Amino acid sequence: MAHAKFSLFTGCIVDTPVMGELRILVNGALGIDRSTGRIVGTSESSGTPAKELFEHWTGQQVSEADIETTGLLADQFLMPGFIDTHTHAPQFSFLGIGHDLPLMDWLNKYTFKHESEFKDPELARKFYKGAIDRVIRNGVTFAAYYGTIHLEANRILADTIRNAGQRAFVGKVCMDANSPDYYSESTAESIEQTEEFIKQVLGGQGNCPADTRLVTPIITPRFAPSCSSECLGALGELAKRYQLPIQSHLCENPSEIEFARQCFPECTSYTEIYHKHGLLGNHTIMAHCVHMTAEELVIMRDTGTSISHCPTSNFTLGSGLADIRRFVAQGIPVGLGTDVGGGYTPSILDAMRMAAATNRALIASRRLSGEDLSGRDGVPLEAAEMFFLATQGGARVMGMAESLGSLDAGKLFDALVIDLSAHASPVPSVESTFAISCLSDPVEAWRLRLEQFVFLADDRNISRVYVGGNLIHSKC
Numbered sequence: 094m095a096h097a098k099f100s101l102f103t104g105c106i107v108d109t110p111v112m113g114e115l116r117i118l119v120n121g122a123l124g125i126d127r128s129t130g131r132i133v134g135t136s137e138s139s140g141t142p143a144k145e146l147f148e149h150w151t152g153q154q155v156s157e158a159d160i161e162t163t164g165l166l167a168d169q170f171l172m173p174g175f176i177d178t179h180t181h182a183p184q185f186s187f188l189g190i191g192h193d194l195p196l197m198d199w200l201n202k203y204t205f206k207h208e209s210e211f212k213d214p215e216l217a218r219k220f221y222k223g224a225i226d227r228v229i230r231n232g233v234t235f236a237a238y239y240g241t242i243h244l245e246a247n248r249i250l251a252d253t254i255r256n257a258g259q260r261a262f263v264g265k266v267c268m269d270a271n272s273p274d275y276y277s278e279s280t281a282e283s284i285e286q287t288e289e290f291i292k293q294v295l296g297g298q299g300n301c302p303a304d305t306r307l308v309t310p311i312i313t314p315r316f317a318p319s320c321s322s323e324c325l326g327a328l329g330e331l332a333k334r335y336q337l338p339i340q341s342h343l344c345e346n347p348s349e350i351e352f353a354r355q356c357f358p359e360c361t362s363y364t365e366i367y368h369k370h371g372l373l374g375n376h377t378i379m380a381h382c383v384h385m386t387a388e389e390l391v392i393m394r395d396t397g398t399s400i401s402h403c404p405t406s407n408f409t410l411g412s413g414l415a416d417i418r419r420f421v422a423q424g425i426p427v428g429l430g431t432d433v434g435g436g437y438t439p440s441i442l443d444a445m446r447m448a449a450a451t452n453r454a455l456i457a458s459r460r461l462s463g464e465d466l467s468g469r470d471g472v473p474l475e476a477a478e479m480f481f482l483a484t485q486g487g488a489r490v491m492g493m494a495e496s497l498g499s500l501d502a503g504k505l506f507d508a509l510v511i512d513l514s515a516h517a518s519p520v521p522s523v524e525s526t527f528a529i530s531c532l533s534d535p536v537e538a539w540r541l542r543l544e545q546f547v548f549l550a551d552d553r554n555i556s557r558v559y560v561g562g563n564l565i566h567s568k569c
């Protein structure tokens with residue numbers, strides 16, 4: 094069947110096109126056109142023959158021989174791939190180290206030193222493959238990576254990701270100011286090498302449309318304090334000229350915010366620094382945003398800028414509790430970031446759980462201080478909302494909501510087969526979960542199993558990973 098034109102999955106299919114609304118097709122069918130890697134149709138199948146489904150979806154005559162069918166097992170379901178909107182590839186080299194330090198000390202003691210080692214391309218060649226494989230094993234089909242300041246190591250990172258078949262934004266980190274001597278660059282180097290990196294990455298992939306390109310360069314001023322005004326302005330220009338996304342850090346920690354203020358005293362806020370240099374817009378991802386003023390959130394909303402919520406790292410570096418209900422209420426797009434190595438794990442499932450813990454801690458502390466929590470403010474984040482943040486929410490943050498994030502017809506097939514009864518699974522069997530085994534409504538039973546998935550599962554449950562219709566990881 095290697096030459097079949099279409100693939101069909103039958104079984105339970107789950108996604109969240111809208112925040113908080115799980116769409117569960119218990120007896121679902123999903124068809125893929127292998128030549129484009131796109132979904133041609135998703136529906137309840139109710140036993141309809143495959144040929145009829147495809148003829149209905151495509152409006153063409155289809156023969157049975159053109160269809161390869163995969164029937165999901167009773168404990169399996171299909172879902173959109175996880176989207177990690179913020180992670181640092183070189184920081185896998187010191188995962189789990191230094192979590193007793195606040196941000197600026199952690200950067201100075203560990204981060205800059207480890208990243209500076211990537212001046213040796215040999216290290217990048219040896220190291221990045223294992224890091225990327227680990228991200229993929231965790232079900233991340235699309236990630237926004239920071240590299241280092243080094244052109245060659247970043248090129249190796251981009252090639253490694255493309256060879257692994259993962260979708261990614263990859264950024265050459267820019268640091269021409271206020272950075273250690275052993276890990277900084279001149280303004281000219283920062284700008285020229287960013288442009289060279291853009292040309293290398295785009296040139297290596299021909300003229301394919303932006304949404305089918307696997308690896309896209311992303312303009313990456315590390316954070317405002319690490320860049321001169323000239324560098325920030327030039328990076329804004331490069332993003333416009335090449336129509337590229339932008340990523341950086343914003344309002345993560347009080348000392349960092351003070352540092353940014355000292356570096357740009359002419360700006361009224363940290364957010365204003367990026368705004369003034371043309372770096373905000375609907376293709377910009379700002380990570381953290383833990384300590385934002387009301388005025389800053391208005392700038393974010395008015396410019397269409399997105400937020401990568403990185404709850405794991407916000408806990409481990411003690412940065413604080415970001416209020417995503419407040420962001421969502423303002424209409425600011427929000428997705429999840431693992432922020433390795435501020436965060437200790439590349440698991441988006443962990444980020445989902447940490448997002449829930451952050452939200453519960455915020456609600457509890459506000460209640461204790463007597464705040465009135467009316468409306469959504471006092472409602473704990475539900476599993477279906479976490480599911481959205483990890484998939485469709487992430488796609489919106491990455492500017493790809495039309496092409497990714499859910500399993501609707503027309504979208505690229507970036508998806509995961511989840512096996513709840515995988516070997517050594519942390520998710521208990523249905524039989525041992527009385528609350529589920531006694532239910533007669535199959536949709537309700539799946540809803541509870543999905544809650545268990547969100548709170549209990551790990552990479553052992555992620556049995557297949559697809560990007561653009563290609564299988565890039567399989568446990569069997």
Ligand SMILES: O=c1[nH]c(=O)c2nc[nH]c2[nH]1
Nearest residue numbers: 204315316342406432435
């Ligand atoms: O969590 C973080 N990780 C980093 O590497 C970084 N650099 C600036 N600000 C940062 N925050």
